[in-house]
Amino acid sequence: MSDKAPPSAPTTAPAPAPTETPAPAPAPAELVSAGASAPSATSGILEPEPANEGQSLVVFGIGRETVSGSDQRHGPERLGCSDFADEYPNAEVIGTDISPIQPSWIPPNLRFEIDDATLPWTFGSNVFDYIHMRYLFGSISDWQALFDQAYAACKPDGWVESFEMSSVARSDDDSVKEGSALETWSEAFVQGGKKFGRSFTIVDEDVQQKCMEKSGFTDIAVKDIKCPIGPWAREKKYKEMGMYSRAALEADIEGYVLMMFSTVFGWEKEQIQAYIALLRRQIRDPNVHCYYRMRISNMVYPPSLVLK
Numbered sequence: 001m002s003d004k005a006p007p008s009a010p011t012t013a014p015a016p017a018p019t020e021t022p023a024p025a026p027a028p029a030e031l032v033s034a035g036a037s038a039p040s041a042t043s044g045i046l047e048p049e050p051a052n053e054g055q056s057l058v059v060f061g062i063g064r065e066t067v068s069g070s071d072q073r074h075g076p077e078r079l080g081c082s083d084f085a086d087e088y089p090n091a092e093v094i095g096t097d098i099s100p101i102q103p104s105w106i107p108p109n110l111r112f113e114i115d116d117a118t119l120p121w122t123f124g125s126n127v128f129d130y131i132h133m134r135y136l137f138g139s140i141s142d143w144q145a146l147f148d149q150a151y152a153a154c155k156p157d158g159w160v161e162s163f164e165m166s167s168v169a170r171s172d173d174d175s176v177k178e179g180s181a182l183e184t185w186s187e188a189f190v191q192g193g194k195k196f197g198r199s200f201t202i203v204d205e206d207v208q209q210k211c212m213e214k215s216g217f218t219d220i221a222v223k224d225i226k227c228p229i230g231p232w233a234r235e236k237k238y239k240e241m242g243m244y245s246r247a248a249l250e251a252d253i254e255g256y257v258l259m260m261f262s263t264v265f266g267w268e269k270e271q272i273q274a275y276i277a278l279l280r281r282q283i284r285d286p287n288v289h290c291y292y293r294m295r296i297s298n299m300v301y302p303p304s305l306v307l308k
């Protein structure tokens, strides 16, 4: 995919989105692979085991509001640093981000710090019970160094969780066509990641597990999720995910595309605007059954975690 010539930009705006009855959609499957018998780190810590509620945890999240969960108790909703800190008042929670975008009203046991996770960490060794990072694809040039730092900062028996997604738009029924706006999107991010030295294909290249293993973590559990774009899937949970993911994509589409497409393909603003109109049309088309791959990898610092 990445060695192809840049696609030519559309020159005219597309026709309105189709209104025909959608073709039957396949239901995306969740698959659990390699060593998946271990519970998710999030659920392991967030489950309200009475014995754990008074436990003092030191929790570190990279990226704003980054302690998150799609665990049995909270369902698919996002759980931020503030929610985590509220729910576990005995936990000391630290959230970092490279940008000053943190909320000002936060629980007393949470603190935010402006910090670049790619620089040497200053927290010391063996300090955190749980380290969480999410959606850092496209931001990190050396993932091995990041996981090595997480390994050093994690306490023995502690957990690290990494949640990433792929920028490659896929379909299981070939409804994402070759040369389509969605395929061009994937191509732009694959090439852009190479150009900037910060990959958007972390999930596709199994970067999380490879680096975790190399860092020395054990009991690596992997959960793969297909996240539909748009409400095309049969199952209610995926339909809902699709509605949210499409709304998020539509809200941010210009921000994603403007810089990437002008840098990678050298397109002019007018070409990009025409392309965005095409892309919007495709992600609203009920016959296009597009999804992104997401992967949650948990790893445990040996020996395996026993919450006391």
Ligand SMILES: C[S@@+](CC[C@H](N)C(=O)[O-])C[C@H]1O[C@@H](n2cnc3c(N)ncnc32)[C@H](O)[C@@H]1O
Pocket (backbone or CB within 6 Å): 062, 063, 064, 065, 066, 068, 096, 097, 098, 099, 115, 116, 117, 118, 133, 134, 135, 136, 139, 140
């Ligand atoms: C796509 S957002 C994800 C936000 C949040 N983690 C979540 O899951 O909703 C990526 C975040 O990572 C932050 N970020 C990017 N590079 C970083 C770095 N080197 N160190 C710390 N944070 C970084 C960005 O500022 C941004 O807030």
